[in-house]
Amino acid sequence: MKKETLYVKIAKVMEEQIESETLKLGDKLPSIRTIQKLYNVSINTVKQAYLALESKSLIEPRAKSGYFVSKAGRRKFSLPSVAKMKTTTQEKEPEDLISKVFNTLNDQTITQFSLGVTANSMLPIAKLNKGMINAIRRLDNGGTGYEPVQGSVNLRRTLAKWSFVLEGKLGEDDLVTTSGAMNAIFNCLMAVTKPGDTVAIESPVYFGIQQIVKTLGLKAIEIPTHPITGVDLEAIKKVLPRLNACCFISNFSNPLGCLMPDEHKKELVRMLTEYDIPLIEDDLYGNLFFGTERPKPCKYYDEAGIVMWCGSVSKTLAPGYRVGWVAPGKYKEKIIRQKLVQTISTPSLYQEVIADFMENGRYDLHLRTLRSKLYSNCLKYQGAIEAYFPEHTKISQPQGGFMLWLELDKKVDTAELFDQAIKQKISFAPGRMFTQYNQYNNCMRLNFALEWNDKLENDIKRLGRLVKANL
Amino acid sequence: MKKETLYVKIAKVMEEQIESETLKLGDKLPSIRTIQKLYNVSINTVKQAYLALESKSLIEPRAKSGYFVSKAGRRKFSLPSVAKMKTTTQEKEPEDLISKVFNTLNDQTITQFSLGVTANSMLPIAKLNKGMINAIRRLDNGGTGYEPVQGSVNLRRTLAKWSFVLEGKLGEDDLVTTSGAMNAIFNCLMAVTKPGDTVAIESPVYFGIQQIVKTLGLKAIEIPTHPITGVDLEAIKKVLPRLNACCFISNFSNPLGCLMPDEHKKELVRMLTEYDIPLIEDDLYGNLFFGTERPKPCKYYDEAGIVMWCGSVSKTLAPGYRVGWVAPGKYKEKIIRQKLVQTISTPSLYQEVIADFMENGRYDLHLRTLRSKLYSNCLKYQGAIEAYFPEHTKISQPQGGFMLWLELDKKVDTAELFDQAIKQKISFAPGRMFTQYNQYNNCMRLNFALEWNDKLENDIKRLGRLVKANL
Incomplete structure (x- = not known):
């Protein structure tokens, strides 16, 4: 007792x-x-x-x-709503809006809630610099020569070794390195589609994916995406025969932060295998989980080689290094050809630095600290939003990554709000950036990989006040 | 007296x-x-x-x-012949042959006459390594962050400053950096064409350009190219209304080493301006001139902004760095958009190293030595070929760069010869690689940026003996 x-x-x-x-x-x-x-x-x-x-x-x-x-x-605020499937052709590209938001990125005086970039204070920059100097000394001719097209053997081997989540299904020869995950997705779509083809993407969708799709002259079908469980499989099923490829962020999608349950992943791969439709799986947030273990990628369930598993260190170590990779399954030769034609090879040095950082456990250690900071930030942001934003604000419940998605009152136009916020030195990503249709106009995405402090909390408070003033 | x-x-x-x-x-x-x-x-x-x-x-x-x-x-041997214009559709892509040649590249025991790469001994590797370590210390956060999409301001400023040949017509804001010249060409073609469009290229043409054209679903018209004066303007004039773009190496084309005379450049730009056809000008060999001064690019004559001037340091400093650039004229916004979509940005470090190397005159000094070595090699190769190859061998007379083009007796099939030569640890580029048609089967390209020594001379001798045996 x-x-x-x-x-x-x-x-x-x-x-x-x-x-x-x-x-x-x-x-x-x-x-x-x-x-x-x-x-x-x-x-x-x-x-x-x-x-x-x-x-x-x-x-x-x-x-x-x-x-x-x-x-x-x-939990005080409820989840954002799920969009209805649209079958009309696209209404208007949000290009001007995207340009406008991107143009604010180099202004250091602006609080960049809009960026998809981790704060420098959360990255092991000194250690990476040290690794770089070591790598220069170690590399043949300082990396001045062409590297094999497939990419650094060292990095590929290390990636394969550290892909525990795939339970040994991945070998160094199954990987091709790229200039970041964005470049991996670009290569994948170049390899498996031709102009006029149709690709299924999430909704809301990371605008980078949307822009690649558009640049390649592809049609995008936006699949309704649930803030907790991700893309709606029933919706995919309906358009399946029309699809030439799918491109999803299966783990902690940007902007919703949702996580496809394992059964969904398994079922998705099964469906796509049946129709022999390639799945480009962007898994760049997978290591930033808030739960007890790293979620499996769809690639884990892929027996037929239709899943092209893309990753990078841009969100966890160094965006500027442009180190990414893809395990392209049965499309490997096509990807290698794409890479050769587009750029011949990728620079060796950065790949060596990353391989070394992964190899001796530093990456794992760093990820543990980073995850804990991000999770803590996520809760703090949610708390601040509940405190300072209007009632009935809807807010996502990310299970990893570092994006929050807010749905405001229908009366609020976040594109207009953006202009007002910029004057107050606050930048965020308006919802309209994340779709080809005229929707999400009352939504916004906030990056929570910024260092939490009084100023940041106050910026959220000021943003909330602005929202209220727009009601 | x-x-x-x-x-x-x-x-x-x-x-x-x-x-x-x-x-x-x-x-x-x-x-x-x-x-x-x-x-x-x-x-x-x-x-x-x-x-x-x-x-x-x-x-x-x-x-x-x-x-x-x-x-x-x-001069003992005469110039190679100029191909006739073909109007049939392409016959067969030389992909398998290209793959075969590329597969020999990592074998250090093979003499690589086939590569388009300068020997390490001719490159300032130690100085570049030192520059790299300095750059890491100088760069904000060691270059871990994203760079502006347009590329390093430092490099662009230095490039503009050192482009004396353009007589001050180029500013830092006119340039976009890329992952080497190949990537610049890829971006340019992506920006100004759509699948099904028609592009004029040289003949024989650098196979990399041919592969980009094919990958993008474009039709190539091979323009007859003279070994001294380059593309035939009359031939271009005939197909002008059908063209959506041109892509030429105006100075010391690969593989012919030809140099378009200034009047040709001027006339070409005039013709293309009239029809508003973009010219992608690959000027990556321009600094490797054997004459008294650096030849002007077509860009010099471009008033309307139709010339997209591409360059890199891959042939003169460090292929593995993947540092290139383009001055895209009026297509600048399209190129920036392409770069953003394909890879977001390029790594900062290498660009800073190159900017620094150019800035304080080391590049200029290095180029002077390199040019003199290459010219001397060119003469030595020509001498050896005249000594060891059969009578009636035709040989190009490059005015810069480091490629020699040989035309052998019609009876010799250089694709077959390649298999024989590889057994003797000698690799060269068979002529069939440089065209989409069934031609140049009796031609070969040799790289003369290799360190001249007795072994090399002996390899040319052995290659000549092989050719004779095939008669």
Whole structure:
């Protein structure tokens, strides 16, 4: 009885700390060992206290990172709505809007909620620089010569070795390196489609994918996408015979942050295999999971070689290195040919630096810290939005990555809001950027891979105030 | 009178040295000052002697490099023939042949006459490595971040500054950086054509250009190309209304080494401007001239912005860096959009290294040495081929770059010869690689940017013997 009282007591203290915001949303809780020493109790007592808090959804465990103050149990805002399938031809490309948002990117005085880039403070820049100097010394002729078209053997081998999630199904020869994931997707679509072909994409969809599709003269079918479970399989089924390819971000899609459940992935691959339709799977956020383990890619379920699995380190290490890759399945020769024709080869140095960083465990360590920061930020953003944005704001519940999707009142036009926000030195991505149709005009995407501080919180507050003024 | 006797005497001595091959084909002559001291005569006397030798075509002056033993006056082999214009559709892509040749590239034991790559010994690798380490320290965050889509400001500024040949017509904002010249051409063709369009290319044509054209679903018209003056303007005129773009290497084309005369360039630009047809000008060999000055690009004559001037450092500094650029004229926005969609940006580091290398005069110095080596090699190769290849071999007379084009007896099939040569550890590029038609089967391209030594000479001898055996 005494034991039970103890853990209840501890749990109560912490619950009060959470209620009074001494422990704020997204904060990491003290480690079990710290609490044990503090209260002079057994490890088990602390564990029981944490379990009690977890069962009330007040805290959440994070693999290898400890416990965090959570809010799952007292979610105030509901999820964004799912778009209806549209069959009309595209209405208007959001190019001008995209250009406008991109033009603000180099202004350092603007808070860049719009970017899909991790804050420098979250990246191991000094370590990478050191790795670069080592690689220059190690490389034959300092990497001045052409590399084999398929890419650095070293990087491919390391990638294969570290792709635990594929359970050994991937060898170095199954990979081709690219200039980032965007380039991988471009190559894949070049390889498996011809102008006039039809490609299924998400909705809302990452505008980069939308732009590649347009540039290649392809037709896009936007598949309704659920903020938690991703693309709607029933919707895909309906258009299946018309498709020449699919291009999805299966894990923590940008902008919704949704995660396709394993059964969906399996069923999707089965359906596409039946029709021999290639799936370009952009898995660049897969390592930024908030759950207990890295989610499987669709590639895991691919027996026929139809899945072209794309990845990169642009979101986790160094966007400017332009290091990406693709495991193109049965389309490998086509991809190699594409790469040869487009650019002959990719620079060796960056690939070597990344291979080295992965090889000796530094990447794994870095990812653990990064995930924990992102998750904590995600909760803090959600908390701030709930506090400062109007009632009835809808907000996504990302399970990884670093994008939040907000759906505001129908009266708010986020393209107009953008112009107002820029004057206040705040940039975000208006919803209209993420579709070829006239929709999502009241939505916005926020990047939460920015360093959390008072200024950032205040920027969210000011943004919320702007939204309210637009009602 | 005494003076005249003196210079005639000196000229005679040197002529004898050339005849007896004490001074060999391609050798650099002693400097005027050296001869002056040796014979204790005036500078003018030596100059007169050299002029006399030059008038007999025994020696040739090279800008800023001195005089070289020449052979223009006693050329033994004639020029390769010019192909007739074909109007049939393409017969067969030489893809398998290209793959076969490429597959031999990583074998270090093979003499790579087939490659379009400068020997490492001719490149300033140590200096570039040093520049790289400096650049890492200088760059913001070690270049981990995205660079502006248009490319490094530093590199663009330096390129503009060093483009003396354009006489100040080029500003930093007129340039976009790319992953090498191949990538620049790919982007240009993506930007200004759509599948089914028609593009004029040279014949024989660099197979990389041919492959881009095919990959993009374009039709190629091969324009007859003269080994000295380049593409036949009359032939272009005939097909002009059918063209959507032209893609030519105006200076020292690969594989012929020809140089379009200025009047041709001017007329070509005029013709294309009239029809508003974009000219993609690949000028990656322009700095490797054997004459007295860097030839002008077509871009120089471009008032309407139809010329997309492409360049790179792949032939002169570091192929593996993948640093190239394009001055796309009025198509700039399209090119930037293409680059954004294909790969977002290019890595900063290599661009900074190249900018720095150009900026403080090291590039210029390096080019002077490289040109002199290449020219000397060109003469030595020609001499060896005249010595060891069958009579009636036809051989190009490149005015820059580092490619030789040979036309052998009709009985020789260089695709078959390639298989035989590979067994003897010699690789070259069979003529069939440079056309979409069933022609050039008795031609071959040899790279002369290899370090000249006894082994190399012997390899040419063995290759000549193989050719003879095939007669």
